Amino acid sequence: MPSPRFTVAYALTAKKTRSFMQPKLEAHARSRGITFVALDRNRALTEQGPYDVILHKLTGKEWRQELEDYVQKFPEVTVLDPPAAIQQLRSRQSMLQEVADLKLTHSDGQVRVPKQLVVEGDSSCIPTSVAETGLKLPLVAKPLVADGSAKSHAMSLIYDRFGLSCLDPPLVLQEFVNHGGVLFKVYVIGDAIKVVRRFSLPDLSEKDMGYGVKSFPRVSSAAATADEADLDPEAAVLPPQRLLECLVAELRTRLGLSLFNFDMIREGGSGGRYYVIDINYFPGYGKVPDYELLITDYLVDLARRKGKKLGSEEPDLDFEECSSAS
Known part of the structure; x- marks a missing residue:
């Protein structure tokens, strides 16, 4: 039967x-x-x-x-x-709030979000707002609305006060964190976790600082995979699995979502301090x-x-199982 x-x-x-x-x-x-x-x-x-x-x-x-x-x-x-849960990720003002509130400190590392400022008014007021908030240049500018469109993934690097005055709100300004030029895209499917490396913006020092604003495409998806690249071995090390499992379990509960991914970077390209910089619903699986x-x-x-007993036919493809969040 x-x-x-x-x-x-x-x-x-x-x-x-x-x-x-x-x-x-x-x-x-x-x-x-x-x-x-x-x-x-x-x-x-x-x-x-x-x-x-x-x-x-x-x-x-x-x-x-x-x-x-x-x-x-x-x-x-x-x-x-649930649409109400998805809605939280459509604004960069709210998407990282659950991570910020979490303040996850684990034996394998710490997870934070970058300092950020939401700007919705006149661009001429941005330099003053940045100074009052205590954000340090350079800053990354991202559109406030995250609706999955190409425009919502565009970003700019702001080097100085002149660059701040050239921006077009509404947007979010995030402090740039050096991270070894490697970004980790963490895909979540229920309890399963899959991590893929991507090239990211290179580290910046004082001598690398430019002027004004420099625009970038959708960096993490436009770049080729970094998994097979000749990377600094330390920067290429994946985040600890136990840390990811703990973070994913918390985010699933707090966000009320089962299908999402988040972008994570490691401060300085090494060590145990990580930052979540973006969260997306139903990403490019x-x-x-x-x-x-x-x-x-x-x-x-x-x-x-749900009480449905399906066939037990096993798949005939080989793959490495992802660990599950407990």
Whole structure:
């Protein structure tokens, strides 16, 4: 007798659908008893299904209302993830607050956030605000809204007071922390953790300081992977697994999210002081090696917790299991 299917309906942008809903994911999920179904955006959501899970990355009040109506009609559905929780990550004013409040100190290191200032008014007031807040140049400027667009990932490096006056609010200013030119992208899928190295901005000394403003593209995603690069061995060492597990467990609870990633740097490229500088909901998992296995394992576990007994067919691909947060 065939195992019952576990149906995951998805509502994603066209770009996210192409990158995430790859044939290897659908095939592997199908082998484990999971079926993906694209939601029809031309029909009322409440007229479709019922489904076991709704996987989404859409925004707007209308979509949030549709999800609320659907959950009211089908209370057994699991929405990944709750819109209210996702909303916190759409502003760089709020996204790092949970990390700042956490002040995680662990035997394997410390986790902090950079000092930052939110600027929403006249740019001419920025130099005074920076001075009053005590931020030290250089500073990294990022758009206040983090909606996943290319514009929201643009950033600039501000070297002096003149550069501060040239900025276009609303934005967030973060103190630049030397970190050995390496950024760690930590992907979270339920309890699973996958860390990928990326090239980042190089360290700056007084002799490297420029003038005004220097703009950069989306540094961490535009750069090639740093995993195979000839890096300083000390800077390339991944953050301790136990520290990551503790941090991820705390963030999952505080943010109320299961699918997200965060960018982490190590102060000075060595030692045990780390900074979380950005958090993103439902990131580009398609760039993560063996993501289809991690996603499927998470959905299988979710099905079991919902009382669904799926087939036990094991995947025929080899990959290194990620450790789970306790």
